[in-house]
Amino acid sequence: MLLVSSGFCQGAGTRTVPDHTIKTLDGRDFQTSAFENDGKPYVLSFWATWCRPCIKELNAIADIYDEWQDMGFKVIAVSTDDARTRANILPMVNGRGWEYEFFHDENGDFRRTMGVNMVPHTFIINGNGEIVSQHTSFADGMEWEMFDKLVELLEKE
């Protein structure tokens, strides 16, 4: 499968993350309107355990996550795994030592509500909870692209 590079979309600045019920990894209901990062920008990433580019993206961010955290940035990762692979989520997340906030979009309703057609699909959200850009697919170097964007947003705010 080809891993393609991607572009950031400057979306409508006032579009916010819609409210939807998804699950925490221990099965609790969680309202997506509660996504936040203490007023700082963050990344919302849709992924799946069977998706190689998604794993590459999460691995690449993990390599520089110390720098992200030093700046107060974080990643919220929403798994779109279905019944076939949902049991893989916890072992993969822990096994790879990823330190993001993880959720599970069990029925794909949240994914559809966000207009996500394929994974990885990643949104950058500013400190006011507004979607400021999005991209699909992943290529090496995109983790820095996102970092630069987050820094730019932080400076604006």
Place this chain on the structure above:
Amino acid sequence: MTTKGKFVLLTMLLSSLFFVLPATSQELLPGARVWGNFQMDAQYYQSDTVIGAPDVPEKILMNAFANINAEYRGFTIGLRYESYQNPLLGFDNRYRGSGIPYRFASYTQENLEVTLGNFYEQFGNGMVLRSYVEPNLGLDNSFDGIRLLYRPVSGVTLRTVIGQQRFYWDLGPGIVRGGDAEVHLNQAFSRFSDAQNQWIVGLSGVSKFQRDQDPIYILPENVAAFAGRINFTRGGLNINSEYAYKANDPSAENNFIYRHGEAFMMSSSYSFSGFGLLLSAKRIDNMGFRSSRSATGNDLHINYLPAMTRQHLYSLTGMYPYATQPTGEMGALAELTFRLPRGSFAGGPFGTTVTINSSIANAIDKQPLNDTTAIGQTGTDGYTSRFFALGDEKYFQDFNIEVSRRFSRNLRGTFTYMNLFYNQNVIEGYMDKENVNAHIFVADMTLRLERRRSLRWEIQHLSTAQDNGNWAMLLVEYNISPNWFFAVSDQYNYGNDDSDKQLHYYTLNMGYNKNANRFVLGWGRQREGIICVGGVCRVVPASTGFTLGVTSSF
């Protein structure tokens, strides 16, 4: 008003919202939102008799769809327009044409969500009900009807659905009714909210109705299925299990036997930072469940029976993918993931991740009902089966080791070894093919040349004495982040016993991304093969030509 007339009206309504809202939402409708996506895949087919590509009189074929949705204060409407002019090779020709097979309106009020029109739904693991869309498979079993979802208190979710399922541009003959209740005990009962043991329980019931017009057999017009599930979490330990039962349901899929169906799955995982272990097992017995007795292939599935094998995404590891056998299979999977810490001798300066995985799928035990009745004979109860006994035939087995390592700041690699056994007759429906034993190696390396430029290459090799023999593959990809990629690849079937079939399957691809729009242009040969998503598969015929893919989100 005709159905077509309603679609036109709905389209106009949505279109007007789409064009008006972005400009005026701040002034007129604060909080209003319009979103959607678009995807188009087109191919220009060239004649290539060497690889056995079928002749395409149209020369150009195309699949496309667009979702357009709008939401305002809890009220949502949406539609999907699809166009197949004509369907790409490998997709069912009954999709030919254009139209709006999916449209809905929904609103949410006081924890009640009401959906009218088309919807997707899943109860538990989907073993009695799951509708979903997978454009890569040409699969869409959405319901057209009514769906209610109610959360009376935190941690309790009640769902009920009624509808008919999409059948290309029509609806299937059966009416499906179902309900599901799920309770997260710790969330629903405050005194358990801080307990370390987290419990979720769920119950589902689904029934389908289809009139019996069979001249010979008396077929059940109402068929019920039930499922119960439990999920337990304590720290890094998780156990998830579900059992489903279906009343007798003679159908084309099970050769019109009157036996009941059942399915059981269990997954257990234990994980902590740097370590993950997963063990899964399942048993499926005559559990195909469709809203038409005569449906076959990927048509009109009410339920979903997930394959428990690893989903492979490299070209050669994915050459022999497993597809779930709904008439009967037992399967198990074990997967161990661990991280060798950075700085250690084994982990290297940046750390190394290792995944070891093995899975197996086997026939279930089937014994004849008596001396004079063959197993699976039409009009009988089919067979008897001992729950824990394995059948004689192995369907699939694989063993995989994957090592991911970063060698320096700029160089990383993933190395995979896979050993597989593949029962071609059962999985692909042949009568006289040999079982395939194969060894596959993949090296996937990425070298960052500078901050925005990287080079990636894959070297793959598959060796087998059966089917088409050995394959080698090389792929090289150059990325200029964030806008461009260029890729060239060649799959070479050098080990084919027939020297005329020792062919190269080469491809050239380039892609451009801008503002969440993605364009991919390609040219090359596609070998005959199978694409599977989640254990559901479709055959892809051989072809040569130019391809254009466009995806867009807004």
